[in-house]
Amino acid sequence: MTKTKTIRASEADIVLHCGLAAQPPDHPIDITGPEALIGLAAHDALEPWAAGGFVGEPEPQPAANKHGVDADTIAALITTAPAAIAQIREDLSAPQAEIKIEDDLIRGRMDVVNLSMADGKLFGAAVLDWKTGRDPLAGGKPAQRMAYASAIEAKHGMPAQGYIYTAEIWLASGDIIESRYDLDTILGFRQRLRDRMAHPSASPGAHCRYCRRRHECEERDIYIRSAATSLAEIGAGKVITADDIGELWDQSRALKQALEHYEKIVDTLVEDNGSLELGDGRKIIHTTQTRDNIDARKAWPVMRSAGLDDDAINAALRISKTALLNGVAKCAARGEKGKAKAAMTTALDEAGAITRTTIRKRKVV
Secondary structure (H helix, E strand, O other): OOOOOOEEHHHHHHHHHOHHHHOOOOOOOOOOOHHHHHHHHHHHHHHHHHHOOOOOOOOOHHHHHHHOOOHHHHHHHHOOHHHHHHHOOOOOOOEEEEEEEEOOOEEEEEEEEEEEEEOOEEEEEEEEEEEOOOOHHHHOOHHHHHHHHHHHHHHHOOOOOOOEEEEEEEOOOOEEEEEEEOHHHHHHHHHHHHHHHHOOOOOOOHHHHHOOOHHHOHHHHHHHHHHHHHHHHHHOOOOOOHHHHHHHHHHHHHHHHHHHHHHHHHHHHHHHHOOEEOOOOOEEOOOOOOOOOOOHHHHHHHHHHOOOOHHHHHHHOOOOHHHHHHHHHHHOOOOOHHHHHHHHHHHHHHOOOOOOOOOOOOOOO
């Protein structure tokens, strides 16, 4: 296994968990899917908008065409960006987009960087990172933000205001995760990262899903087998203590992610070969399922002629809030789309048209 001297900023969180993650895989495998293309398109759509000083609103169509994804999907994803920028109180008057990082520890690119000067010296520094995932609470990356701050400090020194501001902007939800890192925090981060890279011991867990080596990591395979055994013992009635819960929680997440990964492999094999023999007379095949979509405008007179009243029709129809607000945004003037969507949401609320349902989810805090 060849050791590496630098890591990508996006790998910092997992490397702090597991030093082996810093090593390149012996057999690189590209397992990216459609969501990765959507993420790339969203970043490409936001790049010229950020470089232009956040004027107006980002344009989704060129980036969607470039990556072969649906423009409406990209539009829905990046529509929260202007409102997010408006919430940030740091100086963003001179933004630069897609800034390359390359020092003795970190490499990669920063989505947006803003360096403010005073009396010829660096006064403030801000880094913005666009996130296109769905769950900021589960996916926040503090070490990646520290890696960006470390890269700026290494190249420009510490700003006069005494910290470097970083923010993850989660486009799907509109959440912003902010941090301000001082010099002691940055130096401590560098030392921890160097120690992990110098002594690359394995530490498998739920974070393995983001590792480039997960398809060839023996330590992860052992951990997954152990997780399956532990959970099976609980199912068989094994008594567990409060001290066991944390480890079991991590094991269950890791096992779930491993199963999702293996399901993708199975689907690929079935797709390539038509079926997959299981060795006991059974085989896995792909089947199709057809779903009917009803055009509400064309169905309306049919429903009326069948005798359905307003309440019956209302019970049968479902309106997508996202699709409705995107339709309102398309009718609004450039630069007014966010306001139009907010006004529509308020009007729907006042009319009693929105019913909110609360669901219970598990998360670790």
